[in-house]
Amino acid sequence: MVIIDTKFTDLLCIDFKSFTDIRGEFVKTIHKETFEQNKLDWNFTESFFSKSFKNVLRGMHFQYSPADHNKLVYVVSGKILDVVVDLRKESKTYGEFYSVELSDENRKGIYIGKGFAHGFLTLQDNSIVEYHTSTSQDRQAEGGIKWDSFGFEWPVDNPIMSERDSSFEAFNLDKTYF
Numbered sequence: 001m002v003i004i005d006t007k008f009t010d011l012l013c014i015d016f017k018s019f020t021d022i023r024g025e026f027v028k029t030i031h032k033e034t035f036e037q038n039k040l041d042w043n044f045t046e047s048f049f050s051k052s053f054k055n056v057l058r059g060m061h062f063q064y065s066p067a068d069h070n071k072l073v074y075v076v077s078g079k080i081l082d083v084v085v086d087l088r089k090e091s092k093t094y095g096e097f098y099s100v101e102l103s104d105e106n107r108k109g110i111y112i113g114k115g116f117a118h119g120f121l122t123l124q125d126n127s128i129v130e131y132h133t134s135t136s137q138d139r140q141a142e143g144g145i146k147w148d149s150f151g152f153e154w155p156v157d158n159p160i161m162s163e164r165d166s167s168f169e170a171f172n173l174d175k176t177y178f
């Protein structure tokens with residue numbers, strides 16, 4: 001795997017190596033030594049995946065400190081537009097967003113450090129998105145900002161969303177999230 005910097009601190013893209021043969025495909029997604037060399041957390045406490053129809057939007061989610069976490073995200077099958085927003089008040093890129101397509105074709109992943117909100121839009125039916133997080137889910141610490149409130153131009157007007165996600169408050173530049 002190759003780990004690629006972005007202009008955001010603690011936000012990295014990963015090009016996974018895909019091995020294909022007559023049986024199918026093999027992809028390694030976590031390698032302690034490579035993660036350590038790149039100063040990434042590899043010691044996750046929880047893993048989960050979701051499977052979604054096309055035009056589903058999940059997000060924008062985070063957990064407040066001290067339950068905030070590093071998160072590794074990639075697509076097992078399908079295609080998504082993955083989006084993160086920098087919520088770290090002291091960061092040079094506070095309020096700025098980053099997006100990348102993750103798919104079973106490009107085999108890219110994203111490593112999201114603490115202090116970002118995360119969400120994605122599915123571009124294909126049956127998109128399976130897998131996560132690994134460095135702290136477990138903590139209902140009391142869960143936070144969110146509304147998907148259409150931080151300036152990102154989503155390529156969809158009316159995505160399929162949960163009630164919770166549709167009712168998050170707008171991103172507020174004056175608030176201190178982290």
Ligand SMILES: Cc1cn([C@H]2C[C@H](O)[C@@H](COP(=O)(O)OP(=O)(O)O[C@H]3O[C@@H](C)C(=O)[C@@H](O)[C@H]3O)O2)c(=O)[nH]c1=O
Pocket residue numbers: 048050058059060061118119120131137162
């Ligand atoms: C995230 C999560 C959900 N659940 C349950 C609660 C609920 O009944 C069902 C679906 O939960 P949600 O609606 O929160 O799922 P979802 O909206 O897919 O949540 C995910 O969104 C993306 C954008 C992320 O970044 C993830 O970290 C996670 O927050 O699964 C757990 O039991 N444990 C968990 O850790």
